[in-house]
Amino acid sequence: MSRRLPSVSVRDVVRTFECAGFRVIAGRGKGSHITMARDDWPAILVIPAHGDVPRGTLRALIRQSGLTVEQFLELL
Numbered sequence: 001m002s003r004r005l006p007s008v009s010v011r012d013v014v015r016t017f018e019c020a021g022f023r024v025i026a027g028r029g030k031g032s033h034i035t036m037a038r039d040d041w042p043a044i045l046v047i048p049a050h051g052d053v054p055r056g057t058l059r060a061l062i063r064q065s066g067l068t069v070e071q072f073l074e075l076l
Contacts, residue, residue: 008053010034010049010051010052017036020038043064043065045065
């Protein structure tokens, strides 16, 4: 059973996805969004870069990354 996601800052979300092998794509993010990708994964993550990431958005990003909530929380 998945645990409730905490409120997480943008910096912590980016750092956690970097630990999972994603990298920031320079020049791809426009305005207040950060774009991340991984060479062996087809999805591109677009993270809103203002305030804390809403829980629903964070859950969608975790799903797109191929991680489970538990794996994400362990890396956090």
